Each structure stands twice: as C-alpha cells, then as structure tokens.
Amino acid sequence: MPISRLLQPVPLVGGLVFLGLALVPVIAGLLGEPYYLSLVGRFLVYAIAASALNLILGYGGLVSLGHALFMGLGVYGVAIASHYGLDSGLLHLALGLAACALIGLLTGAVSLRTTGIGFIMITLAFSQMGYYLFVSLRAYGGDDGMPIVYTSRFGGLDLGNPASLYWVAFVLLVALTCWSARLRTSPFGMVLRGAARNAQRVEALGLPVFRYRLVGYVLSAMICGVAGLLLANLSAYASPSTLVWNVSGELIVMVVLGGMGTVFGPVLGAVLFLSLEELLKAYTDHWMAGLGLAITLMALLGHGGLVGLLSRLRPRPAAPVPVQMEGGQP
Amino acid sequence: MTNLVIAQLLNGLQYGVLLFLLAAGLTLVFGIMNFINLAHGALYMVGAYLAATVYNHTGHFLLALLAAVAGCVVLGAALERLTIARLYRRDHLDHVLATFGMVLLFNEVARMIWGSQPYFTSVPESLSGTVDILGISYPAYRFAIILIGLAVAVASYWLIHRTRLGMLIRAGSVNPAMVSALGVNIGLLNALLFALGAGLAGLAGAVVGPIVSVQSGMGDSVLITTLVVIVIGGIGSVRGAFYAALIVGVADTLGRIFLPLLLREVLSRQVADAAGPALASMFVYLLMAVVLAFRPQGLFPAKVG
C-alpha cells in the first residue's frame, strides 16, 4: 500500500487510535492505575462486538437489533462452564461459538425471510427471548446473575488477569479490523454490499442472496460471541442484563457513529461512544438522558459518522471529464 | 380447575386488549408511514405516570384517564412534528436510532421526576370489588379493562370501516404514495395517526397503572411484546393486531400457568421446574417464530397480492 494512501485522514486517525490503545497498559502501569486497563479493556470488547455487527449492518445493510443475544451467549458459555468448575478456555470458547453458530443459524434463517421493519423487530424479539431464558434459569443466577470464578485459561494464559485480557482483546481487534478491510473487497463482502442496496440485482446475477446473508449473520454472531467471552472474563460476572435491547441499540449506535460499513468505523465508534458515556457519568447521575439526546441528535443529523466527517477533510480531486461514448466499433 | 382456567382466560383477554391498545396505533405507523417507532413503549409509560399522578392528587379516576390520554396525544403530536416528521424519508436505521435515543431520554426523565422506585397508585373504590362472570368471581377492575379495550376495538372498527379518515387509513396502508398523490394533506394525516396511536398507548398505560409496577422502563418489555403481536398479526393491519393481540395475550397468560404444569407430567420434577418458567416466558416468541416460518407476512396481512 503506498504511503500516501495511509496518510489520508481516516487511516491516520484509525492508526493513531490503535496506537493509543496499545499505549494504555503502559500508561496505566506508569500511573499505577490498573483501573484504566479494565476501563479501556471494556472499550476493546465492545469494539469487537461492534465490528462483528458492522459485517452485517455496515456491509450488508441488515439492521439487527438483537446482537446482544450473541454477546450474552458468549458470556454464559463461560459462566455455565465455570459454574461446574471448568476453566478450560478452549471449552469456554467452543461452547460460546457453538451456541452462537446454532442460534445464529436458527434465528437468522427465520429473520432473513423478512426485510426492513420486520427484520428489525424479529431480531429484537429473539434477543428478548434470550433475555427471558436466562432470567428464568435460577440455577445460573436468574435475574441477579452470577459471579464467574473460573475464568478462561489457555495453557498458562488466564484471561481473568486484566493485562492478559487486554492484550488478547487488542490483538483480536487488530486482526478483526484487518480482516474487515480484506472482507470489504472480497467476493463475499461485495455480494453483501451489493445486496444491501439492490438485492434483486444480485439475485439476477446468479447469486442467492439469502444464503450469503445467512452465512454473514452466523459469522457475525460467532464473533460477537467471542466478545462475550472476553466480557465475561473482564467483569468476572454473568448477568442477563447483557442481553437487554439497550445493549443491542448501543452496538448499533457505535457502528453508525464511527461510520457504517467502513473499516475503522466500529473501533472509532465504540471508543468515542463509551468515552462519551464515561464522561457523562462523571458529570451527572442523569447521564442517560444526555446520552439519549445525543443519540437522537446524531440520527437527525446523519452524515456518515466519524469516518464520513474525516473523509471530508481530505482535499477533493478534480471531477473527471466524461468520455464521449464510442459504441461498438464495426 | 375450571375456575382457574376461566380466571386465567379472562386475565389473558385483559392482557390481550391492552396489547391491542398498543399495537393498533403502532401497526398503522409501521404500515402507512413506514416508520419504526421504538418510543411507543415510552408513551405507554408516560400515560401510566400521568394517570397515576393525577389520580393520586385528585382522587378522580376518569379525570386521571383523560389527563393521561390528552397528555399523550399532545406529546405524540409534538414528537411527530418536531422530530419524527423529519425522518420519514430516511432509512429504518435512522428511525431506530432516533427513537432509541428518545427511550433513553424519557426513561431517565421519568426517573428524575418520579424517582427510581415504583410509583404506587391504587384501584379506584368503585371498581375494587368483584363481578360474577362465567361462574366465577373476577376482579371488577380487570373486567373494566376488558370492556374498555373491546370498546376501543369496536370504535376503531367503526373509524376504519365507516369514516372517511378510515378510508384514507386503509388506502394508505396498501398504497401510501397514492394517497399522497391524491392531494390528501399527508402531513396532517400522519400527525393525526401518530397522535391517535400515542393516545391509545397512553390509555393502556393509564388503565394498567393500578395493577402493575409503574416505573421507568416499564414500556420496554411491553413494546417488544407489542412488536411480536404486530409481526404475528401482519404489519399495517389493525384487524390482524386485534386477533394477534388476543392470541398472544391468552397464550402468554395460559402458557405461564399451564406449561410448567404440563412439563411436570412429562419430565422429571427437577428438569420441569427449571425448564417450565423458561419455556413459558419464551412461548410467545416461539409462537412468533413458527408463524414467521410459514407465513412471513403475518396471519392477517393488510396488503394483498
């Protein structure tokens, strides 16, 4: 990639944000404030979840208001195993991924039969169903949730250790962001993006849109499940409140705020949104009112999120002169 | 046993008519304005708080109901003109975001005004007794709710099938562009529809106040159940909303009581006690999934062909 392309506002800011995120553990260590590690660690976890959502929302144009379900499945994959004294990280991961794949497949197959308003409502309904399921499972904490004693261990690595979790999350986020970039121009990504605006045309090109969307939905669900696993280790607690629709809504806000369907959007959006939340919390007890107002204003204003804003800072190239149509030469 | 079934059937009916009050306005907003309004539950909450506050301060129940409905109509109209109207041309995504923000705002404002604890209000004296129906003694207040709900259903049928406004509504739910092209003041129609829906939501909240916990966020879960009703009934169809609301109301109520009992017959007590409540709370969502699997357009869709 030519250097000039990397110095555009968007990749530049994106790169700086990643650099900043990499420096947080160092700064936290120097200041002797391990709290920051957990705080920003949470940003990373949600950035991963937002990136997962970006695959189908940003690229595919599918407004899923139920992704909290998959985070929740990831969290409870760890929690339930921990409940039985099992601390194998691979087991936690396998449980979470399997649950998300299966539930993603089932709910996706039903939800993707509708579009527009129907799809939004049905994804919301399914995640609410998940919420009620976990609330009613008294054995696993029910409404109050339960602590996670046995955090995920991968050999010598214990994700219950804040620093370990932070680095694992960071590496995953970097990898995910790279893959999102590649996915965007890959055949799969092009199909999703084409179908977002013109699904009928994609079908007419010989591509069954439903199948591609379902695969995208399941992948998105599984990655969100990984975010859930990380969240479980970060908070050492599992609660049905991970599955409430507010969480799904906030994930959407992060994706849109950062810039839908862009590579750096989810990360920028998650960091910005959660930072804003922390700022408001420090300022007033009624921070949720401010947040709600900000979200509504953001929706009214539009304009492609943070990435959209940044890309407008770049000097515009001159408009190309239209070439005369030649037609088929005899 | 039969007494239990009858009482629960009536409870289901009562829950059903409440869902209808909420679903009727919402499904029209979806179908005609193609606008997804997640703040509908917040209007339900506002209605509950307004009615409870007025009743607690004046002791006049009818006044409280009126205040709640009027308040919600005004609030609905204001919201529509100030924010919602700007969003009609936008993506559904923008609708979701804007109304999601409103829900957070409303929930927090409610907390600021009335605190986080449930706000208590009591059933009015005149309705605190019981009535004898179908051989059992049933709480008079709940019975009154059923009557109110059915009255609204009849009134909405009359409105939609016997008035000019209703004709516009029916036309609009099948072909919104055409109605606009016919020169109807679409802005006024939209504001009217939205305010009407808000009023119904407020009424639902107002009547439900004495028998549920009035607190911030009470509209959230009810909204989602309302969405399930609309999906099952068919988007844009008030008739569908009515039947689906009753189906969901009865299924949910009976399911919560009888599914755990049923499970105990077939499974070991331990498993049944764990799975019973879980299954009962998921029941209506599973119902929705089944309906969608076979009829994605709902059971009584508004659009034909």
Added chain:
Amino acid sequence: MSAGLRTEGLVKRYGALTVTDQVSLDIRPGELHAIIGPNGAGKTTLVNQLSGELRADAGRIYFGELEVTTSPVHARARGGLLRTYQITSVFDAFSVRENVVLAALGVREHAFRFWRPMLSRRRLVEQADAAMDLVGLLPRAEAPAADLAYGERRQLELAMALAAEPRVLLLDEPMAGMSAAESAAITRLLASLKGRYTILLIEHDMQAVFALADRISVLVYGQLMLTGTPEEIRNNPEVRSTYLGEEEF
C-alpha cells in the same frame, strides 16, 4: 452457445386485470426476437416472468430443454438466462469494473471467498474487461457507477449482462431515453452480437427493431396478437391499425 426460450399459455393476473393472457412464445436459438406493442401491453411483466422475478399464475416456461417455470431468479441466471432492466439497475457504490466483475462472478463461481479481493480473480477481470470493451465502456472502468451519465449506465447494464456469458439475453427497452446517436451505437452493437446469443428485445424504437429483428411478436393488452418476420409485421393491416393509432415515435 445460445439456447431457445419457449412459453406455453403464460398467464398473469392482478386481481381482475389479466396482464399476461395465454402468451405462447417460441424464440429460436440464436435469433434476435423483438416484442413490440403499445404502452401498458404488459411487456415488462412478461420479461419479469421470464427472468423469474414474477411468478406466473398459469402456463410453463422452457429455457432450452429445461422447464424453469418455478425456478428462482438466481438459478435461471446461472443457467444463462440474463436480463437488463428498463429502469437502470446497477451498483452505484461500486466502480464500473466492480459492477461488471461481480456480474461475471455471479454465474461462474460462488462468492464464499472471504480474503482475497474480488478484483484479483484474473479470469473474471479479463472477461469483464472484454465485455466493457465491447460496449465501449472500458475507458470508464475505474469510475464510480454513480458518476456515470445516463447513456453510460445503460452501457454498463449491457456490459454486466454480456460479461456473464448469457445463452439467452432479455433486453428490456435498452434504448429508452437515449439520443439518436446513442441508439444507433447500441443498434450497431446488438447487430454484432446477433447469432452469438439468443436475444429477446423489448423496444419502442422501431428503426432499431426493424433493423435488427429476425422475427417480431406484437403484444397488445397482454395477448400475443401475431408473430412474423419484419416484412410480415410491417405489412399487416391489424398491426398498422392498433399500433399506428398508438404510435410512440
């Protein structure tokens, strides 16, 4: 390698209105068959049933040897039954090349590839470039489709259909809204494609129709009034009266 397209008693109703009324078409492999008729005759509805976007209420459709009456759109496309749209339908968010490469990919391969760019698939890009060259759009390959002029968008539509190596090409008013020069260019292009593919051409531009068509069918109020050579159609008194009375040009 072109194929034939045949329908038997195709019927489509919208409520009380019969839009396609017992239409039995027989399009021979390799021929350029035009369908003409007054506005509202149901031409686009017919094309939609042939491509699969609309399900007929009765009748059958045969694509080559296969019956495709209930086949979904993507299956017919993969088999080589491709179309262009009356109202241009391209991917504005993509470049011209990306549009055409996607079209080339759709019929030949699957898109379950998650890493390497679509444009790195050399064979597809070559085929796309060939198609763009054929319609004269190659100089604009890098341009975003959203930036194209109207005539260029029509060219893009055609390039997308050609890149997919069709066996039957359904062209729904490809010259709509074009200037005389642009129409002439498209006519020359279609003439050069004759024989290579089977082409079903829906058009109002009579000059192009009579210059290109091997046979012409006339559709009036959803019914197939008559099929014949351009000479037969031109001299038929019924056609002159129904169509002359509703002449577009």
